[in-house]
Each structure stands twice: as structure tokens, then as C-alpha cells.
Amino acid sequence: MGDRLASAAAAGDTAGVEELLRGGAPVDGLNRFGRTPLQVMMMGSTRVARLLLEAGARPNVADGGTGTTPLHDAARGGFLDTVQTLVRFSADPGARDHWGHRPADLARDVGYLDVATFLDSL
Known part of the structure; x- marks a missing residue:
């Protein structure tokens, strides 16, 4: 299943x-x-x-190969509504992947400043 x-x-x-x-x-x-x-x-x-x-x-289960969480993925994709939902259910905005990137860092790197600003405000 x-x-x-x-x-x-x-x-x-x-x-x-x-x-x-x-x-x-x-x-x-x-x-x-x-x-x-x-x-x-x-x-x-x-x-x-x-x-x-x-x-x-x-919400904080990390990918074994990259260390990214669902919050990293949603932030990198610019999905603010999904990011907000994950955070409401205790996703950790301070989680770092294997390269030390937080979800806000990934959002900022690809130009989703609204997502980065939201995550940085937490």
C-alpha cells in the first residue's frame, strides 16, 4: 500500500x-x-x-541522499501555500540539508523571495 x-x-x-x-x-x-x-x-x-x-x-523526514525535507522541496519549488501548511504541522524551517542549506536558502537561490521572506520571519 x-x-x-x-x-x-x-x-x-x-x-x-x-x-x-x-x-x-x-x-x-x-x-x-x-x-x-x-x-x-x-x-x-x-x-x-x-x-x-x-x-x-x-513533516521532517529527510531524504537519505540529500538531507532535504519536504519543506526544502516545497520552498525550492516556490509553493508558499504548501510551505505554510508544512510549517503549521511543525516542519522545521531551520533544517539543513547535507550542504548546510535551509529551506529559505533554497527558495532565495531560485528567486522565490516571498517563500524565503516567510521562512526567515519564523
């Missing part, structure tokens, strides 16, 4: 995520690549993020 939930989250399939969670899919179940649904979700899909987080997904 981990692969199915991760696939639904990656596609931004809100109805599919809801159905799988209701059916007992583990919210932090790993897909075949060892990543959780929150890590692979479509970052612009705030509703999917909220569903996973409300079901208990861990």
Missing part, C-alpha cells in the same frame, strides 16, 4: 489519497524507493499535504 499512497500523493490525487488513508494505508509507508508519500507528493498540492499531515505524516 505504500507505493499506492505515494503514487497518489505524487500525482496530486486528493481523492485517491483520501481513499487509501481511509483504507488503512500507512501514512509514512515507504515506496519502493524508500520515500514516504509526503516526500514524493506533488508539492503544489496543498490539499494532499494537509491530508497526509492530518493523518500523522512526519
